[in-house]
Amino acid sequence: MEKRVVVIGTGNVATHLTEALLSAGLPVAMLFSRTPRHAAEAGQRFQLPYTSDWSELPSDAGYYIYSVSDTALPEVLERKLAPEAIHLHTAGSIGMDVFGATKPRHGVLYPLQTFSKNKALNFKDVPLFIEASSPEVLGELNQLASLLSTKVRTISTAQRRQLHLAAVYACNFVNHLYAVADELVQDSGLPFEVLIPLINETAAKVSELTPRQAQTGPALRGDQGVMDKHLALLHDHPQFRELYTLLSKSIADKGSSNL
Amino acid sequence: MEKRVVVIGTGNVATHLTEALLSAGLPVAMLFSRTPRHAAEAGQRFQLPYTSDWSELPSDAGYYIYSVSDTALPEVLERKLAPEAIHLHTAGSIGMDVFGATKPRHGVLYPLQTFSKNKALNFKDVPLFIEASSPEVLGELNQLASLLSTKVRTISTAQRRQLHLAAVYACNFVNHLYAVADELVQDSGLPFEVLIPLINETAAKVSELTPRQAQTGPALRGDQGVMDKHLALLHDHPQFRELYTLLSKSIADKGSSNL
Numbered sequence: 001m002e003k004r005v006v007v008i009g010t011g012n013v014a015t016h017l018t019e020a021l022l023s024a025g026l027p028v029a030m031l032f033s034r035t036p037r038h039a040a041e042a043g044q045r046f047q048l049p050y051t052s053d054w055s056e057l058p059s060d061a062g063y064y065i066y067s068v069s070d071t072a073l074p075e076v077l078e079r080k081l082a083p084e085a086i087h088l089h090t091a092g093s094i095g096m097d098v099f100g101a102t103k104p105r106h107g108v109l110y111p112l113q114t115f116s117k118n119k120a121l122n123f124k125d126v127p128l129f130i131e132a133s134s135p136e137v138l139g140e141l142n143q144l145a146s147l148l149s150t151k152v153r154t155i156s157t158a159q160r161r162q163l164h165l166a167a168v169y170a171c172n173f174v175n176h177l178y179a180v181a182d183e184l185v186q187d188s189g190l191p192f193e194v195l196i197p198l199i200n201e202t203a204a205k206v207s208e209l210t211p212r213q214a215q216t217g218p219a220l221r222g223d224q225g226v227m228d229k230h231l232a233l234l235h236d237h238p239q240f241r242e243l244y245t246l247l248s249k250s251i252a253d254k255g256s257s258n259l
Numbered sequence: 260m261e262k263r264v265v266v267i268g269t270g271n272v273a274t275h276l277t278e279a280l281l282s283a284g285l286p287v288a289m290l291f292s293r294t295p296r297h298a299a300e301a302g303q304r305f306q307l308p309y310t311s312d313w314s315e316l317p318s319d320a321g322y323y324i325y326s327v328s329d330t331a332l333p334e335v336l337e338r339k340l341a342p343e344a345i346h347l348h349t350a351g352s353i354g355m356d357v358f359g360a361t362k363p364r365h366g367v368l369y370p371l372q373t374f375s376k377n378k379a380l381n382f383k384d385v386p387l388f389i390e391a392s393s394p395e396v397l398g399e400l401n402q403l404a405s406l407l408s409t410k411v412r413t414i415s416t417a418q419r420r421q422l423h424l425a426a427v428y429a430c431n432f433v434n435h436l437y438a439v440a441d442e443l444v445q446d447s448g449l450p451f452e453v454l455i456p457l458i459n460e461t462a463a464k465v466s467e468l469t470p471r472q473a474q475t476g477p478a479l480r481g482d483q484g485v486m487d488k489h490l491a492l493l494h495d496h497p498q499f500r501e502l503y504t505l506l507s508k509s510i511a512d513k514g515s516s517n518l
Contacts, residue, residue, distance in 0.1 A: 012475065070485055093488050112457055114475050119464050125456050151456070155449070162447035165489045169499075170440035170454050171461045172476030173506045174433045179470035179513060181429035188421035190414070195429050196466055197384050197410070198371055202430045203462035205378050207455055211438035216271065216373050217431030226329055229352050230424045239509055240428075246505055247432045250498050254438060 003062025004029040008076060010042035012115040013090050014067035017148075018046055020123035024147040029061045034072075054079050061085055063144065065109065070094055077103070086137055092164025095157045096131060107132030107141045110160050111149075114171045127151040129160055180240055212254070219248035262321025263288040267335060269301035271374040272349050273326035276407075277305055279382035283406040288320045293331075313338050320344055322403065324368065329353055336362065345396055351423025354416045355390060366391030366400045369419050370408075373430045386410040388419055439499055471513070478507035 005026055007018050010033040021028050028048055033039040036052040043050025051057060059082045067090045068076055077087075080102050087103040092110055099106035110129040113121070128145045130152060132138035138154065145152040155163070178199065182192045205214040218226040227248060234241040264285055266277050269292040280287050287307055292298040295311040302309025310316065318341045326349045327335055336346075339361050346362040351369055358365035369388040372380070387404045389411060391397035397413065404411040414422070437458065441451045464473040477485040486507055493500040 069480065070482060093485050112453065114457060114461055114464065114473075116464065116468060116473060116475065119467055119473070121460060127453055127456055153453070159447045159449060161488070161492060162443055163449065163453065164485075165492050166440040166443035166447075166454060167457055168476055168478075168489060168503070169436045169443065171457050172474070172478060172510065173436050173502070174458075174461050175465070175470055175474050176478075176506055176510045176513070177428045177432050177436070178465050179474065180509075181425040182470050184421055184425035184428065188418045188425075190418060190422065192465075192469070194371065194386055194412070194422065195425060197386055198373060198426055198430050199433075199462050199465060201380060202373055202433050203458050205373065205375065206434070206437050206451075206458060208378055209375060210451070211434055211441050214373075214375060214378070215431070215434050215438065216375065217427055219427075219431060219435075221328065223329060226352050226423075229420070230427060233420060233424050239512065242505060243432070243509060244427070246501060247435060250439075250502060251431065251435045253498065254435070 003027075004058070004060075005063045005065060006030050006032065006057060006061045007065050007067065008032045009067035010035075010038045011067065011069070012117055013111065014065075015042065015045070015117050016113075016115045016121070016123060017065065017067055017090065017111070018042070018048075020126075020148045022046065023123065026144075026147065029058050030056075032057060054081075057081065063088060065090065074098055086140060088141065092167065093161050096133060099133070105133060105137050107137055108157075108160065109141065109145060110163075112163060112167060114167075114175075123148055124150050127153065129153055129155045129163065131155060131157060131160065177243075180243065183237075184240070215251065215254075217251070219251035222252065262286075263317070263319075264322045264324060265289050265291065265316060265320045266324050266326065267291045268326035269294075269297045270326065270328070271376055272370065273324075274301065274304070274376050275372075275374045275380070275382060276324065276326055276349065276370070277301070277307075279385075279407045281305065282382065285403075285406065288317050289315075291316060313340075316340065322347060324349065333357055345399060347400065351426065352420050355392060358392070364392060364396050366396055367416075367419065368400065368404060369422075371422060371426060373426075373434075382407055383409050386412065388412055388414045388422065390414060390416060390419065436502075439502065442496075443499070474510065474513075476510070478510035481511065 005021055005028050007014055031042045031048055031050040033052055039050040039052040063086050065088045070091055087106040088109045090109055108131040111126045113126040126149050128149045130141050130145050132141050181195055264280055264287050266273055290301045290307050290309040292311055298309040298311040322345050324347045325335055329350055346358055346365040347368045349368055367390040370385045372385045385408050387408045389400050389404050391400050440454055
């Protein structure tokens, strides 16, 4: 594959995607950010040409990948650019209709993963969900995606939206609960690290058991005595109490609907 | 160590503890459950003597480990049994005062982990938090615990209670969010397995970054457009909507308090 790739955006997703493209030996022609400093940082990070000026972007690349915030995407796509190229966005919750008539060959390359710039990961294991404007574009996109990851799957916009929603629970909300737990153990003078084996095992369990089979704890057992003690310990944390009450209720309801 | 161990209880914790005792080469004298069927199942599982009759328990073992529900524990401890032995419970939220004057040598062996009978794990990696009625008992308990795990730490009852509370967030509540995500991806006709790399990476990140550094997603970015779309997708799941709203608010508040 000799088609050159332009990456628009320099956030967490764009950074890991650029790294994956380079690891796969694909030619990345240029990196773009509207913010000159971000463009320069990304260019220096990867030793690649960069710009924050639309007019400097090459018009003859094969792929333009837009990895910007959902709010910035429509504005970014207003730019007239390389009408023959394949234009791709990476957003979970945005349809394909965001590409106007000026970009007839388009699609979505949605990586279902949590990316932080300073946390390395193996992109080959990241599930990539693709969708395209035509079977021909889908074929090309599938080729591209398969160079980046071993886990490529074609899905619809509706499925992708639902996946994105599920990912908010399985990742963003989960991580927030880690943050709450972090604060609670630190309150007691212990380091967050004591929770790491528990966190890892909780994640590992659902590769072998369904989440429902894996559920444990006082809410599932209906152990009101323990739950009352826990709520008492949370007297200085009204927001954590609210979370405790709602999540416990949700566990209890789900558990009983299983009987 | 030739002191024999009696395990009272046959639940998830007791099962993994019994396995760990045997793996460490410790002599388990007998398994006990008040429910004859549970006692028999446990005895057959481990090929060990078992009973559901208190009078059949040996009175000359070195350790009696009570791994029963918090509500059953006080009643179980009323039994007069081996006043010279060391008596231990494994509960996160129960103090040492639960042992009466008839069991002067006592302590706590609290494993900070999520156990399901049908999910194997390496007990050597399970953090064990210990507490004892005297320095002498603590020394013996530390020896015992160190045969079971490489991660033994002495903490107070107050710290253990706080750890148990933190574990509910980092494990029980996290697993419940996996269950919610499971339901959402299945709604869209995709299997839960597509979320596994995301779940594993979310857990792995907090070994390298603090949970606050690892946080991503629409609530942190304040992306109301995405959040509104997600809430709209949840119209048939009022309880999931409630969780979405409360967790997003909690993320936003925590994020801003970090500025």
